Amino acid sequence: MPSVVRITAEYATDRTTVATPRPRLSWVTESDTPGWLQAGAEVELDGDRTVRLEGRDSALVDWPFEPLAPGSVHTVRVRVTGEDGGTSEWSEPREIVAGFLPEGGWVAKLVGLADPAQHAQPALVRAGFTLDGPVRRATLHATAHGVYQAEINGREVDDEVLKPGWTPYEQRLLHETTDVTELLVDGENAVGVWLSGGWYTERFGFRDAELHYGPQPAVAVQLVIEYADGRTATVASGPDWRATAEGPIAAGGIYAGESFDARRALPGWSAPGFDDSGWAPVRVDETDVVPEPRNAPGARRTEEVPVREVLTTPSGATVLDFGQNLVGWLRITVTGEAGRQIVLRHAEVLEHGELCTRPLRRAEATDRITLAGGGPETWEPRSTFHGFRYVQVDGWPGELDPADVVAVVVHSDMRRTGWFESSSDLVNRLHENVVWGMRGNFLHVPTDCPQRDERLGWTGDIQVFAPTATYLFDCDGFLASWLTDLALEQRVQDGVVPFIVPNVLDRAATPAAAWGDAATVIPHVLYERFGDRGVLEAQYDSMRDWVEVLLGLAGPRLLWEGRFQFGDWLDPAAPPERPGDATTDRDLVASAHLFRSTDLLARAATLLGREDDAAHYRKVAEDVRAAFVREYVTPAGRMMSDTQTAYAMALVYGIVTEAGERRVMGERLAELVRTAGYRVATGFVGTPIVQDALTGSGHLDAVARMLLQTECPSWLYPVTMGATTVWERWDSMLPDGTVNPGQMTSFNHYAFGAIADWLHRVVGGLAPAAPGYRELEIAPHPLPGLDRARTAHETPYGRASVSWERRGDTVVVEAVVPANTTATVRLPGGAEPISVGSGTHRWEVAAPETGDGRGPVTLDTPLSQVIDDREAFDALLSAVRARDEAKVREFLDQTRWVPHISLGHALERMPAGIREDVRGALETVSRGRAG
Structure with missing residues (x-):
């Protein structure tokens, strides 16, 4: 019999609250019946309303009931019936909380210090309130210009950190919705907030750092109390609240780090009875932005990493090595005399045995803790985060016991959904590096890097990495929320997508190919991987506006040329000081993306039933394709930029469609790859697609050699150098252990980790054949040099997996297809495709030739x-x-x-x-x- 094992509401994978009155529902069914398909489902609301839904839909199904009332609490159950007639039991109930307020219901004011003594002054803010009867439910809604954590009666309201994250504050504020019923007590109560500047008060910029938002943080708190007798009361921040700068956080910044003085602790400050008469009335900040409920997962502490080794550097400094480049902070427990200061300096690498802070540029990345004395003290920051593997510790009292220090890993708390492993330890470490890179750079915003004076939402990085991200973690809500910010920033710029979102740089509002194309590419990725048609609908105007900007720039030639471009950024041939000087012509890259975005827009219009737009943009895309081919493809099938990236774009983006031309281009690409010694010769644009271009043109030997290459530049060179995350540059560290001399280098930059999507789909052999993996494509490729590989993915329908292993002269392929899905199987060797239903499957095929047994080789060999x-x-x-x-x-x-x-x-x-x-x-x- 089938059973429903998981129910989720739209984007609410880490909590019960939803951000919309009509949340789409998803459920996962398990069944031992081979080929099981759902014929229909019943959805029950609150035990008294049931709706029957016909058909197979079980992922992001439209809400079948009346809209949820603001603040209401409900339960949902599901039972399913298969095409075989069997019906499941009712699932366990899933609680759903309508985490939004009624229109006009937000009344809290943004409040902060009235007379701050310094820029971005951290503060404590509080108010008391009285309950006059039994409480049925209490819900806290809060947001900030900055970062905050709330306490009620001395207890933190949840386990989230760096709330509410970073959005374009002038246009969008997010609020948390937290059930705090259990924290209240009869009679007198108090609410207190730790407040710091976070992203809001940071000075952004690469040379002349500027304040983009505001000089001081503020917080807005609204506590809705529902009494048992039906009454409702609201405690909201306003001019009657009080604040102080005399708390223990003396200073805090995203780039700078935190300064904490334990001597300034105020016991009981967030509890009733605390004397706040010495605190000052708050400052009230006005804003026209009404906070909206958060639809992305919260950031949390997700793992703790112990010290692997205590090092003494050549200069005599004490440095802790955690064995893993990660994002978060330290938690320390220490005993020392009052007034002693401990200084923690964070960095990703050592250079010649010493902590290397040059790549951080002006980010100080330093925490300073002043002890109160009198016994063990435990500290971790609230107002900052760091990207690091190594921490230099100065001022520690006595001998440092590594058991007293732990690295706390922090990121947006997305559910892990993808795995890969193979017979190559180096490839496995590469994949693990990609996972760690995503974890570190998905902290409220998809950033380029988490350590230096940047940490910005670069659109080009996430555009190329989105397919990998959607396999590894359930990031649909995370990216859908960020796309909302992208559209808002784009609207301010008359359709131009800034190359960072949120946009805090004046010059970022410049059209740039592969960067601005995040507006068209990422919605399609979310549709393909999660079946999220809603995100296409929500982002359609953004997609169209971006394409119209590009067509305006292209003019009657339908070529995007002669303007600023990043091009094939960080091509390994580019000099360290000029990372945009790639071998592939920038205008060629731009015009390829003009076609790509126009083509994706036409597809979206078709999917959404916008027939006039679909016809128009299909015609425009074909005209752009023809213009590109006329300008950049010779009659012999050569690209005017005779580079790996140029051929890969023409093949993978579908610009060149004629079979003969595609064959010639594939052969030329393979020749270029061999000429380069199977070392990488691509940057941000070409790297995610070069292996697909080679695979699609039948050059498996070439892709295997590129994948397994360890000489620089290659994917595995950093692994051989001890990398535990993906590097920004192919040679961020040179073979002699010297850090790349360029002004820009990071050791945690996920863009080149986009290769993992190819590992999943091609080497492992698991890809979506229909939106949301409703249909799977199983097509493993046993590459020369690998004996086995396995990949697994938690699809919206359940876990799917594919594995293959060489056993003598055969390859054994095994696959698990989840219930309510089907799969097309393409086995190694080119046999006809096989269609299968859900269940476990196994095949044996003849092993492909590995190329062993070559003849003699001498200095005369070509x-x-x-x-x-x-x-x-x-x-x-x-x-x-x-x-x-x-x-x-x-x-x-x-x-x-x-x-x-x-x-x-x-x-x-x-x-x-x-x-x-x-x-x-x-x-x-x-x-x-x-x-």
């Missing part, structure tokens, strides 16, 4: 043959490395692995000793093959 012979190539590099590590990089950077030049010729500039060592190494390889 370079193209050497690079395709992994054993010979490894022997060559080992021989050079044994003599001189620096010569390896020099040789690789200067060599083009072409078919008509011999290895001996390429080695002519090398010292004679190295040439002889290489000769000997190749003779050893050849003898082994002959024997």
Whole structure:
């Protein structure tokens, strides 16, 4: 019999509150019946209303009842009937709380310190109130210009941190909705708020930092009390509240860190009976923005990482190594004399044994804790976060016991939904690095990096990473909320999508290909991966406005040219100080994205039934395609920019459609990849798609060599250098342990981690064939150099998984298809596709050739043959490395692995000793093959 095992309401995966009166519902069914499909479902509200729904829909199903009343509490149950006629039991009830106020119901004022002594002055804010009867329910709604945590009667109201996050404050404020009934007591009560500046008071900018929002934080609190006798009362922040700057947080900033003086603690400050007569009346800030309920997951402490090693640096400093680059802060427990100050300096890497803070630029990333004395004290910050693996500790009293320090991992608390592992430990670590990078950079806003004086919502980074993100975590609500901010910022700029959202830089309101295209790409990704048609509807005007901006820029030539572009940002050929100087023409990149966004808009219009728009933009997209091909594709099928990124865009974006041209382009791309020695030659634009372009054109040997390459630049080079997150630059750290000399380098930047989506879909073999994985595509690719791989994903319908393993001359493929879905299976070897239903499936097929058993190799062997012979190539590099590590990089950077030049010729500039060592190494390889 089927059973309904999970019910969720729209975007409310981490809580019971919903942000809309008509929340869409999703449920997951499990069944042992092979091929089980839902014929219909019954949805019950509050045990007394039931609606029958016909058909298979079970993901983001429209709310079938009357709209929820503001603040109302309900339960929902579901039972399903299969096409086989069997009906499940009723599911466990799911509570749903309407976490919004009625229109005009928000009455709280933003309040803060009336006379702050410094910029971004942290504060404590409080008020007392009295209950005059039994309480049925109490709900706290709160928001801030800054970050806050509320306490009632001395207890924190929830476990969330850095609330309410970061939005375009002039246009959108989010409020939390928290049930605080259990915190209230009869008679006298008190509410208190820790308040700090957070993003609101930060000075943003790369050279001349400027204040974008406001100089002082403020908080708005509205406590709605429902008495048992039916009365309702509201406690709301206003001019009668009181505030002080004399709390223990003396200073706090996102970039600077926190200064905390435990001697200034005020016991009982958020409890009734506290004497606040010395506090001052609050300042009241006016705003026209009415806070709306948050529809994204809250940020929380999700993990604790112990100290792995206590290091003493060459200069004698004490540095803690946590073994993992992470985002969050430290929690310390320490005993020392009153007035002693402990200083914690955070950084991602060591350079020559010392804490390396240069990549942080002007972000001080330093916490200072002054002890109260008298016994053990435990501290962790409330007003900041850091990106770090290493922490230098100064001023610790006595000998530091690593058990007294723990790293607290913090991020938006999304449900993990995707996994991958293979027979390669390096690839597995790469995937784990991608996961950690996403965790660190999904903290209220999808940021570029979490450590330096930036931490901004760069649109280009999340545009390329969104497919990976949606597999790894349930981030539908997170990204849908951010897209709302994108549309608001875009509206202010007459349709231009800023290259950061929220936008805090004047020059960011500049159209940029691949960055602004987040407006069209991400809604489609959310539709494809979650079946979220609603986000397409909500973002359609934003998508259209962006495309209209681009068409205006393109003019009658229908080419986006001659304007500012980031291009194929951080192409490894770009100089450290000029990361935009890529080998691929910037105008070509821009015009490719003009087609891509116009094509996606036409598809969205079709899906939404906007027939006139669909017809219009289909025609425009075809005209843009034709203009691109005329301008950038030669009759012989060569791109005017003869680069990996150019061919990958033409193939993956569907710009070139004729089969013969696509075949020629695929072959040229594979040739370019081999010529580059199977090292990466792409930046932000090309990297997420180059492996798909090669796979789609049948070059599995090439994608395997690129994936498993360890020489810089490659995906695995950082892994060999000890990376535990994805780097911003391919060579953020050079082979000698020196940090890249450019002004911009980060060791936690997820953009190049977009390769993980290809690992999931292609190497693992699990992809959506219909929106939301209602239909699956199972098509694993056993790559040369890998013996096995497995991937699993919690789809909206339940867990799906695919695994493959080489066993002698066969490959065994196993797959699990969740109930209420079907799958198309494409097995290795090119057999006809197979259609299957839910259940567990297993197949055995002949193993593909691995390319083993090559003949002898000498200095006369052509370079193209050497690079395709992994054993010979490894022997060559080992021989050079044994003599001189620096010569390896020099040789690789200067060599083009072409078919008509011999290895001996390429080695002519090398010292004679190295040439002889290489000769000997190749003779050893050849003898082994002959024997």
